[in-house]
Amino acid sequence: DQQVKQNSPSLSVQEGRISILNCDYTNSMFDYFLWYKKYPAEGPTFLISISSIKDKNEDGRFTVFLNKSAKHLSLHIVPSQPGDSAVYFCAASSTNFFQGGSEKLVFGKGTKLTVNP
Amino acid sequence: DTAVSQTPKYLVTQMGNDKSIKCEQNLGHDTMYWYKQDSKKFLKIMFSYNNKELIINETVPNRFSPKSPDKAHLNLHINSLELGDSAVYFCASSQGIGPAGEQYFGPGTRLTVT
Numbered sequence: 001d002q003q004v005k006q007n008s009p010s011l012s013v014q015e016g017r018i019s020i021l022n023c024d025y026t027n028s029m030f031d032y033f034l035w036y037k038k039y040p041a042e043g044p045t046f047l048i049s050i051s052s053i054k055d056k057n058e059d060g061r062f063t064v065f066l067n068k069s070a071k072h073l074s075l076h077i078v079p080s081q082p083g084d085s086a087v088y089f090c091a092a093s094s095t096n097f098f099q100g101g102s103e104k105l106v107f108g109k110g111t112k113l114t115v116n117p
Numbered sequence: 118d119t120a121v122s123q124t125p126k127y128l129v130t131q132m133g134n135d136k137s138i139k140c141e142q143n144l145g146h147d148t149m150y151w152y153k154q155d156s157k158k159f160l161k162i163m164f165s166y167n168n169k170e171l172i173i174n175e176t177v178p179n180r181f182s183p184k185s186p187d188k189a190h191l192n193l194h195i196n197s198l199e200l201g202d203s204a205v206y207f208c209a210s211s212q213g214i215g216p217a218g219e220q221y222f223g224p225g226t227r228l229t230v231t
Contacts, residue, residue: 104162104165109157110158
């Protein structure tokens with residue numbers, strides 16, 4: 001039961017262009033979403049997050065968009081750089097403890113981004 | 118300074134053996150986690166401890182036993198290893214019990230069971 005889905009296993013873009021990574025979720029209780037970045041032989045590192053009370057959060061070259069009605073979020077990287085080449089994981093959680101939320105993060109399978117020079 | 122460290126980085130062992138993976142964090146966090154990334158690349162939570170108390174215990178075989186001697190350490194002991202236990206195991210930590218937010222991950226331990 002994949003509650004968080006990243007349907008594109010890989011994405012290749014040219015340096016300087018925009019990278020768009022997509023993520024869909026099925027659990028309507030999710031209200032907090034995060035993106036993690038992972039280089040080979042390293043653990044995931046936090047990149048950016050968004051709460052369900054927002055539809056956009058921006059941090060430098062990284063912007064996350066949330067469409068609650070579609071249960072969809074996306075990560076935009078502009079401009080893409082070769083150093084952005086990594087696996088990007090989408091993660092979600094439900095923070096409403098009164099409705100069974102917890103600190104548990106549910107991860108997608110990841111999308112491998114390759115930025116070509 | 119490594120924020121979340123795990124030892125060993127690689128572990129190759131035979132079926133039936135018992136092994137342990139150690140995790141330490143120097144961030145002063147009070148919540149620690151163990152995740153398993155299997156061959157299908159899913160990263161799934163196994164356990165979580167807050168101030169040495171177990172707060173998340175997913176459907177994991179009881180051959181897996183976490184132990185938290187203090188809030189900076191969370192070790193994972195695995196008994197009677199099976200082929201299906203081969204995976205990369207990540208330790209992570211965060212501040213607070215919730216809401217879920219930024220977790221800091223260790224570099225992972227690649228376990229291979231032969």
